[in-house]
Amino acid sequence: xxxxxxGTYDVYDExxxxxxxxxxxLKVLMEKYNYEYLRTPLFEASELFHRGVGExxxxxxxxxxxxxxxxxxxxxxxxxxTAGIVRSFIENKMYARNDLPVKTWYYGPMYRxxxxxxxxxxxxxxxxxxxxxxxxxxLDAEIISIPVNFYKLLGLKGIKVNINSLGDTESRLKxxxxxIKYLKPHISDLCEDxxxxxxxxxxxxxxCKVDKDSEILKNVPNILDYLxxxxxxxxxxxxxxxxxxxxxxxVNPKIVRGLDYYTNTVFEVxxxxxxxxxxxxxxxxxxxxxxxxxxxxPKVEGVGFAxxxxxxxxxxxxxxxxxxxxxxxxxxxxxxxxxxxxISMKLLNNIRMNGFSADIDYLSRNIKSNFKQxxxxxxxxxxxxxxxxxKTNTITIKNNxxxxxxKLNFDDIIDYLDKEFKE
Ligand code: ATP
Ligand code: MG
Numbered sequence: 547x548x549x550x551x552x553g554t555y556d557v558y559d560e561x562x563x564x565x566x567x568x569x570x571x572l573k574v575l576m577e578k579y580n581y582e583y584l585r586t587p588l589f590e591a592s593e594l595f596h597r598g599v600g601e602x603x604x605x606x607x608x609x610x611x612x613x614x615x616x617x618x619x620x621x622x623x624x625x626x627x628t629a630g631i632v633r634s635f636i637e638n639k640m641y642a643r644n645d646l647p648v649k650t651w652y653y654g655p656m657y658r659x660x661x662x663x664x665x666x667x668x669x670x671x672x673x674x675x676x677x678x679x680x681x682x683x684x685l686d687a688e689i690i691s692i693p694v695n696f697y698k699l700l701g702l703k704g705i706k707v708n709i710n711s712l713g714d715t716e717s718r719l720k721x722x723x724x725x726i727k728y729l730k731p732h733i734s735d736l737c738e739d740x741x742x743x744x745x746x747x748x749x750x751x752x753x754c755k756v757d758k759d760s761e762i763l764k765n766v767p768n769i770l771d772y773l774x775x776x777x778x779x780x781x782x783x784x785x786x787x788x789x790x791x792x793x794x795x796x797v798n799p800k801i802v803r804g805l806d807y808y809t810n811t812v813f814e815v816x817x818x819x820x821x822x823x824x825x826x827x828x829x830x831x832x833x834x835x836x837x838x839x840x841x842x843x844p845k846v847e848g849v850g851f852a853x854x855x856x857x858x859x860x861x862x863x864x865x866x867x868x869x870x871x872x873x874x875x876x877x878x879x880x881x882x883x884x885x886x887x888x889i890s891m892k893l894l895n896n897i898r899m900n901g902f903s904a905d906i907d908y909l910s911r912n913i914k915s916n917f918k919q920x921x922x923x924x925x926x927x928x929x930x931x932x933x934x935x936x937k938t939n940t941i942t943i944k945n946n947x948x949x950x951x952x953k954l955n956f957d958d959i960i961d962y963l964d965k966e967f968k969e
Contacts, residue, residue: 702867
């Protein structure tokens with residue numbers, strides 16, 4: 547028996563309906579925020595992620611799914627959404643549009659070769675947004691408000707918003723120097739990954755999951771002390787707007803994010819419920835004013851975030867939030883025999899095309915087990931077509947809740963359903 551690959555999962559039954567509910571809500575929310583759907587391919591040139599996400603990031607250094615295609619190209623399954631969106635933004639010359647900022651959203655599977663564990667899969671789904679062409683701190687606040695409002699609409703309560711600023715390039719360089727100076731005498735006490743990061747990208751040491759509780763990392767210089775005036779003002783404005791949007795947050799100078807492309811604002815929303823587990827970061831994002839240029843476009847600012855679907859589902863389960871009702875159909879049709887089947891199929895189609903959900907017996911059950919099946923499907927109405935009905939061009943319709951029956955002319959069914967469902 548062939549089984550699913552490590553770190554992947556199937557979606558069926560209730561989980562499928564839950565996911566569809568969440569996806570519907572996403573679409574509605576994005577309409578309210580005036581973001582436009584953007585879809586990019588699942589695979590891109592490997593080079594895109596090396597440049598976009600950064601060579602030293604965990605994602606590129608050890609998590610990508612790479613392969614060489616039959617035309618000898620280096621291909622990578624997308625590990626995240628931003629690089630592809632930026633590629634598309636540049637390739638389709640969206641920067642030249644006169645309705646900036648370009649505000650986009652995406653949703654789909656991402657691939658990372660990670661050690662599978664709870665909240666960590668090799669194929670997982672992200673919803674995310676990217677907005678280009680404005681450096682307005684109000685837009686940073688809008689971006690942060692999207693996941694927060696989304697979680698609020700879903701009814702999640704135990705969430706905590708952490709924000710930080712990495713400053714612009716100048717501030718970041720100053721901090722990097724201070725950090726190197728501070729870490730240098732301690733570096734041999736940190737994990738192997740951190741020793742590597744120290745040479746290539748010391749900022750990422752702050753994001754280390756192994757050393758994060760060590761005394762060394764607890765006492766690192768505070769990045770916020772190294773922001774220049776402009777970066778400081780930007781960060782203060784973001785916070786002012788967050789207050790106007792009723793968003794509670796904590797300033798956490800340790801947040802640097804695992805990706806290399808952030809500038810100024812970065813944030814994470816975590817599930818702050820006791821016992822949630824270690825994969826508690828529900829979503830993360832920030833501003834990336836140099837990324838479009840890094841990937842080969844003009845200098846255009848960007849800001850965005852990405853949210854994991856699986857961790858969201860876990861959080862909903864954890865807080866006992868059940869999004870969906872019992873499964874049900876409006877009408878279940880029981881043809882009493884083969885002679886009645888043809889007209890029943892016609893009726894089935896007619897009912898569906900008039901906006902009601904309907905199903906029919908496909909197993910030639912007897913009447914008793916057909917009633918049981920109608921209950922299993924939570925049918926609101928049952929239509930029975932037997933010999934008598936066939937002769938007189940009528941049907942018997944039964945309200946499955948009140949158990950009352952009625953005979954109707956064949957042509958009056960839709961009107962009848964219309965009236966019943968209005969009530
Ligand atoms: P982590 O620190 O947990 O590895 P990350 O920094 O790699 O996360 P991002 O790349 O910023 O995460 O992705 C944003 C969100 O996507 C995460 O907050 C999480 O909800 C989700 N996510 C990331 N990797 C995975 C994965 N392997 N499986 C499931 N969800 C994931
Ligand atoms: Mg990761």
